[in-house]
Amino acid sequence: xxxxxxxxxxxxxxxxxxxxxxxxxxxxxxxxxxxxxxxxxxxxxxxxxxxxxxxxxxxxxxxxxxxxxxxxxxxxxxxxxxxxxxxxxxxxxxxxxxxxxxxxxxxxxxxxxxxxxxxxxxxxxxxxxxxxxxxxxxxxxxxxxxxxxxxxxxxxxxxxxxxxxxxxxxxxxxxxxxxxxxxxxxxxxxxxxxxxxxxxxxxxxxxxxxxxxxxxxxxxxxxxxxxx
Numbered sequence: 001x002x003x004x005x006x007x008x009x010x011x012x013x014x015x016x017x018x019x020x021x022x023x024x025x026x027x028x029x030x031x032x033x034x035x036x037x038x039x040x041x042x043x044x045x046x047x048x049x050x051x052x053x054x055x056x057x058x059x060x061x062x063x064x065x066x067x068x069x070x071x072x073x074x075x076x077x078x079x080x081x082x083x084x085x086x087x088x089x090x091x092x093x094x095x096x097x098x099x100x101x102x103x104x105x106x107x108x109x110x111x112x113x114x115x116x117x118x119x120x121x122x123x124x125x126x127x128x129x130x131x132x133x134x135x136x137x138x139x140x141x142x143x144x145x146x147x148x149x150x151x152x153x154x155x156x157x158x159x160x161x162x163x164x165x166x167x168x169x170x171x172x173x174x175x176x177x178x179x180x181x182x183x184x185x186x187x188x189x190x191x192x193x194x195x196x197x198x199x200x201x202x203x204x205x206x207x208x209x210x211x212x213x214x215x216x217x218x219x220x221x222x223x224x225x226x227x228x
Contacts, residue, residue: 086116
C-alpha cells in the first residue's frame with residue numbers, strides 16, 4: 001500500500017496544529033484549527049489525496065484520541081495513535097518544544113516508520129471503561145465529601161446498622177421515613193441519630209463522628225477511613 005501524504009495532528013484542548021507532509025518530496029505545511037469534530041473533519045477531508053487509503057493520520061494518545069480515531073476511520077483513512085513515552089520525546093533530547101515542532105516530529109517519525117502504535121479500544125469498550133471509572137469514583141467520593149460537610153457544619157443523621165454498615169441521611173424527612181422500615185433489633189447500640197450538632201475528629205487514618213449523649217458527653221457514631 002502506497003503512502004502519498006502524512007497528516008500529523010498535535011491535539012490540544014482548544015486548538016489543534018496540523019502538519020501535512022508530502023511523502024515523496026518531504027515538503028510540509030502547517031495549519032491551525034479549532035479542536036472540534038466539524039473543524040477536524042473539514043481539515044482532513046481538505047488534505048486527503050484522491051485515494052484516502054494513500055493517506056496516514058498520526059497523533060499522540062490523549063483524552064481526545066478516541067473520537068478523533070473514530071472520525072478518521074469513518075473517512076477510510078489509516079490511523080496511527082502513538083504514545084509519547086519514547087526516546088524521541090525525552091526532555092534531554094528536545095531543544096525546543098512547540099506545537100508545530102511536535103506535529104513535524106510526528107510526521108517525520110511516521111515517514112521513517114518509527115512510531116510505536118498503541119491499541120485503541122472500540123467505542124463500546126471505551127464507553128464501558130468510562131462508566132466503570134465513573135462508578136468507582138462515585139462510590140469512593142461520598143466518604144470524604146460527607147466528612148467535609150459535617151466539619152463545615154452540615155447536618156447528617158448517621159445510623160449504625162451493624163456489620164460495619166452505616167446509613168447516612170442528609171435530611172430529617174429521609175431519616176424519619178427510614179425509621180419505620182428498620183427490622184426489629186437492627187442497629188443495637190449506637191443506632192440512634194447523632195442529632196443536629198455532630199462533632200468531627202480527624203486522626204492519621206480515620207475520621208470519627210461524635211454525637212451528643214443525654215448526659216452531655218460525646219459518643220462515637222461512625223468512623224470513615226481517610227481517603228482524601
